[in-house]
């Protein structure tokens with residue numbers, strides 16, 4: 001019988017312990033892998049996240065991206081009016097759309113600097129007018145057609161068109177809170193007159209200008225514009241004429257411009273005030289007695305009543321200059 005040395009027995013025990021620890025470690029290692037693999041997504045489904053954009057990279061604006069994709073939105077197509085209003089008709093560069101304030105403004109706006117006559121001569125607007133294309137075209141056609149013809153009949157030519165007011169964001173007649181004027185839509189022009197090449201300024205509202213000449217201008221504008229307001233329309237248009245292209249139901253037009261004669265026939269509104277130093281009034285009985293005593297002396301014709309005061313002229317002088325409607 002072999003005696004087992006206690007030293008040998010201890011080493012065996014130690015060796016078995018180490019062996020068991022190795023098995024346990026291997027089991028733990030395998031288990032750890034299994035757990036890790038169970039938690040991990042299958043490699044085929046893994047989607048790599050994009051790398052964050054470097055801070056120094058140039059910024060790309062969303063609008064610019066959209067514009068690059070739709071280049072046709074960059075420049076809106078010019079309107080049919082814009083295409084027709086060539087430099088053979090008028091010097092009228094395109095202006096950017098006017099947006100506000102409020103309901104004011106519009107697109108297809110031009111700066112009407114001059115009208116070009118068929119003989120290529122230019123009739124400048126002083127100053128240039130801001131108008132929507134359709135209104136600018138109407139003004140150009142009026143000057144090219146009618147105004148040029150009227151000047152020709154007068155033995156001269158037209159050299160300048162007065163612009164009293166064009167685009168102006170305001171209520172009618174500059175009344176606060178009033179309905180918006182066509183001026184606010186760049187659809188109106190106020191004019192005081194035209195200048196002829198012979199130096200004459202034909203004021204549309206000046207009674208010193210021949211009545212026949214003023215009547216020709218009235219007929220021409222009322223045929224071309226849907227609203228014409230001049231002297232006689234209201235208190236605001238005694239020194240200029242308002243023209244616009246307002247659209248109304250059934251094509252209704254307004255043409256209110258009276259050609260005053262040199263002496264307007266306005267009836268006096270009330271009898272003249274009796275002067276304090278006037279002699280006392282005589283009764284019908286006194287008068288009969290006096291006339292009987294004076295016979296057969298020739299009687300003086302009754303004194304003509306004092307000419308009526310032109311209240312319009314007074315009003316005109318009272319208000320501040322400016323353009324209305």
Ligand SMILES: [Zn+2]
Pocket residue numbers: 165183188189190241242243323324325
């Ligand atoms: Zn006006």
